[in-house]
Amino acid sequence: MLNYFKNMWLGVYTVLVGLRLTLIHLFSRNVTVQYPDERYPIPPNARNRLYLDPELCDACLRCAKACPVNCISIESLRAVPGLTPPLKNGDKRNLWVTHYEIDFAKCCFCGLCTEPCPTNAINTTTEFEYSTTKREDLIYTFVKMSDEEKKEKEEQLAIYQAEQKKKKAAEAEAKAKAEAEAKTKAVNETKNDN
């Protein structure tokens, strides 16, 4: 009998406690963020879409090697020393990047590519809303040289290489000449000694 009254009291009391709790929540601040209209601030070190600064990239391929899923593909061309502008940060440009693309369908946003980059050309950004309906649209081409440009660069390189070859050949000739001269000199000296 005592249990009966106790149950009844508990029934009423716990309902009142619950009602008080829900009433407090009814008038407390809502936590919903209305996403497309307002959004959470993204921390600046968030690892989202990658960005490559073409003016800083020297095509050293370290990012492509670091990538665990092989989503970065780079093609490059040797640069001609005299005719090549330096990189944005003033470093010497050794290679021209003719083609640089990242496939974000493959990318796992690990950020390993940003670490070995000597010039900080590749970086993670906070941009994350870039879904598309086609998989091809996720392949981002950051650098793509036109064929003419490429041809020009190749010609320049060919001329340079030819020049270098000539130079080398001339040098080699000069060297050989000098050696031969030295030899004859030495021979003459020994002759004189005798």
Place this chain on the structure above:
Amino acid sequence: MEQNFVNMLIENPWIAALIIVVIPLVFVVIYALIAILGELKIASFVQERLGPMRTGWKGTMQPVAEVVKLLQKEDITPDAADKPLFNLAPFLMFAAAFAGFAVIPFSPYFLPAGIELGLFYVFAIGSLGVIGLVMGGWASNNKYSLLGAMRSVAQIVSYEIPAAIAILSIATLSGSLNLNVISDNQSGWFWNWYIFGGPGPWWKILVIPFTLGLGLIYLISTLAETNRTPFDIPEGESEIVAGYHTEYSGMKFAMFFFAEYANMFIVAAILMLLFFGGWNSPFGDFLNQWWMQPVWFILKAFFWVFLTIWLRWTLPRLRVDQLMYMSWKVLLPWGFVCFFAVSLFVMLK
């Protein structure tokens, strides 16, 4: 007391009758939309969400969108269903809920049907809804529908008894079954309400605990009768899908939906008329003009609707045996105790 302002304005009795019928219908539809929105919004605010925000200003057109969606949906009748009964059930349920409005006085000047046995009528016609419910469950020819209907009927039939006892006590206290007269008896300040013993000599304080208890008993029983949450065992997604309306879709489902909300308003109205002074202002003559009385009535009824929604997001459901325990072992004996006390008070007064 004048029964109906429409009869005073319009000579032709047929047109007047039509208008009298249409007013509660329009009211039910608008009220149901507001209640659905309230349900969505209060649910989300309790959970610290925002709820629907995209349809209209802050999502206020969401219930309209939902009803339009329901109207557009394909109306499916299962092959194995008993078609006449299947199609009749939602209609019967809504008709039963809507028929209750015949005796609800929104103000002393608007009582659609001025019958003396209003309280008895509303209780009798309310029970008709159970037939629609079991009809729908049976005619669907679906095990979940049948189980849901049986659970629903068992629950409603058990809880009608404590509710009837609460109503009976108020009928003894007021000496009338006409809802307009019952409301009129409680005019004046709020201590004249029947939840506080009704108008009477100072020693009516002795009866206040019992009338408070009766109010609580009636409130709990009506929650169960309208299948609201602590007692919503007729529905159960994990056990019996959607209960008796599992097989219904489109307009017929909307009818069940409207019937449920209309029932909610009827029991809220009865609770307000019996215990909380009906269309009377709580503060004597303050704001008690003829145009303010329906506003008071609707505000009071909406408070009850708010309370049921609030309870829904507070309490878990009861088990079936707990449900029966509550009805037969708690509400019924205490209802009798209160009934005797109130009767004794009326005899001595």
